[in-house]
Amino acid sequence: MATVIRTARERARDELTLEIKKEARRQLAEEGAQRLSLRAVARELGMASSALYRYFPSRDELLTALIIDAYNALGERAEQAVAAGPPDDARARWHALCDSVRAWARQHPHEYALLYGTPVPGYAAPAETVAPAARVALALISVLRSGAGQVQLTAPVRPLRGALAEQAAALVSAVAPEVSAGLLTRGLVAWTQLFGMISFELFGHLVGSVDPADEFFAHTVEEMADFLGLP
Amino acid sequence: MATVIRTARERARDELTLEIKKEARRQLAEEGAQRLSLRAVARELGMASSALYRYFPSRDELLTALIIDAYNALGERAEQAVAAGPPDDARARWHALCDSVRAWARQHPHEYALLYGTPVPGYAAPAETVAPAARVALALISVLRSGAGQVQLTAPVRPLRGALAEQAAALVSAVAPEVSAGLLTRGLVAWTQLFGMISFELFGHLVGSVDPADEFFAHTVEEMADFLGLP
DNA sequence: CTCTGTCAAGAGCAGTGCTCTCGTTTCGGT
DNA sequence: ACCGAAACGAGAGCACTGCTCTTGACAGAG
Numbered sequence A, B: 001m002a003t004v005i006r007t008a009r010e011r012a013r014d015e016l017t018l019e020i021k022k023e024a025r026r027q028l029a030e031e032g033a034q035r036l037s038l039r040a041v042a043r044e045l046g047m048a049s050s051a052l053y054r055y056f057p058s059r060d061e062l063l064t065a066l067i068i069d070a071y072n073a074l075g076e077r078a079e080q081a082v083a084a085g086p087p088d089d090a091r092a093r094w095h096a097l098c099d100s101v102r103a104w105a106r107q108h109p110h111e112y113a114l115l116y117g118t119p120v121p122g123y124a125a126p127a128e129t130v131a132p133a134a135r136v137a138l139a140l141i142s143v144l145r146s147g148a149g150q151v152q153l154t155a156p157v158r159p160l161r162g163a164l165a166e167q168a169a170a171l172v173s174a175v176a177p178e179v180s181a182g183l184l185t186r187g188l189v190a191w192t193q194l195f196g197m198i199s200f201e202l203f204g205h206l207v208g209s210v211d212p213a214d215e216f217f218a219h220t221v222e223e224m225a226d227f228l229g230l231p
Numbered sequence C: 001c002t003c004t005g006t007c008a009a010g011a012g013c014a015g016t017g018c019t020c021t022c023g024t025t026t027c028g029g030t
Numbered sequence D: 001a002c003c004g005a006a007a008c009g010a011g012a013g014c015a016c017t018g019c020t021c022t023t024g025a026c027a028g029a030g
Helices: A008-031 A040-046 A057-083 A090-107 A109-116 A129-146 A162-175 A181-202 A214-228 B008-031 B038-045 B059-084 B090-107 B109-115 B127-147 B162-175 B181-202 B216-230
Strands: none
Touching: A008 A040, A008 A057, A008 A109, A008 B181, A057 A090, A057 A109, A057 A129, A090 A109, A090 A129, A090 A181, A090 A214, A109 A181, A129 A181, A162 B127, A181 A214, A181 B109, A181 B181, A181 B216, A214 B181, B008 B038, B008 B059, B008 B109, B038 B127, B059 B109, B059 B127, B059 B216, B090 B127, B090 B181, B090 B216, B109 B181, B127 B181, B162 B181, B181 B216
16 A cells, blocks of 8 residues: 555654644743744754745644544544443543543643633634543533433423524434433533633633632532532 | 812822723724734824833733723722612623623723733733723622622532632631622632623634623523522 | 823834745665 | 656745834923
8 A cells, every 4th residue: 555655754754843833832832822833943953944834834834733633532542431430430431521621631631721711813613623622521412311211300391492493403313312401511521611710710710719620620510510410 | 088179290190001901902992902013093193102101111011901901990880770670689680791791892892802811921910900800700799798698599509628618718707708608619610600691702713602791691691690509 | 281191103122833945865766 | 777757955035023122202290
């Protein structure tokens, strides 16, 4: 196969592409996306800045590559956390999922900000990013599915009206046939709550109220598990 | 008073300061904070870029001024929405609060991103920003206080452990003496949920699931009202 | 009227993303 | 084995950016 018998040129190209992403990721982790500079990457790699354009057509493309890698890293971590939890304990899996996402975010704050912070102006997420981006959400849904049969809601879900009913039904039939539309909607609420809380913690909005946020986070995850009716 | 009898110089200075902020806000609203350029502001005002530094010592200082203005605009809008609601209907006030925040965010997406998106690298929020930033949270707490007596929780609040118990107690005694620590903690959960949901909507994370988000937002606000036990 | 502090403007520095050109190297087909 | 085409790295250069420093003009206070 052509993918196995590669010319020296192709091997060098692939290696350099990885090297560029590695150095870019290093600068991203240290300084943030805003200060990620193509020239600085080139300088660190000992090459001319113009040479980088043979590998990434623009700075945005390089950032997109980093975004995809970050989504996959976070998604993989979340999937592993869910898979490692006891199969019959949806609540434990929910905790594992939330903890893993928060831990990753705290370990990679700039990458988290790149994914869930302010989008780059005039930047439309390319189609290649949506699948990696969906992994965390799908992990959350897999938790709901694993506990779908034994869900015990303390309060009944308010009826879904109009467009929301259709959206929820479409999602149910697409990714979670054994979950009710009401429970899936609660999953969406918990999803936005999780990332809202993590963003507030990382972006400094909890300073002065519940910072450090470890116990607030643990408590909230538990309360949201109740909200989801997880057994 | 010296603030009334102002020299022509002082008046010109104040006017130009406002003019600069106005033009900067215009560019911010159009292009986002990332692309806000001091030189472009100066160009638009017909002055040299170096002259701007007599009014704002750096780009960050100008951004800080815009941040404070934005926090105040959002805070004022939220306070008015709460105040305009029926005094004896905490649930209606909660809806008004959430709707006003979302409406402002959708009308001023770049300013919202400046407040709740990725913080600028190496930028520590100056002390002048914390009071304006707290206004929305205080408006939320005022809703909790107005309904504190008649709260009916569908599920009891999980016990607060360790540091969280202390943090919640400190907040209660500082800003909401008639609210229980458990309810206030739920308020914090709803607070992070609200901004998480709005951020996801504005930053494009709801595309493909519940976009447009109007009905999802309304539904979630109602469910969170139940979560808070609002009458 | 003089003197002092404020002001706008211009030049300049160091940095950015990106483009174009120019030799050189490498690869695939003949 | 050769030769043209494609890929490559380097360099110069463009149009920007935030920011600093100097220079000369002007307004306000004594």
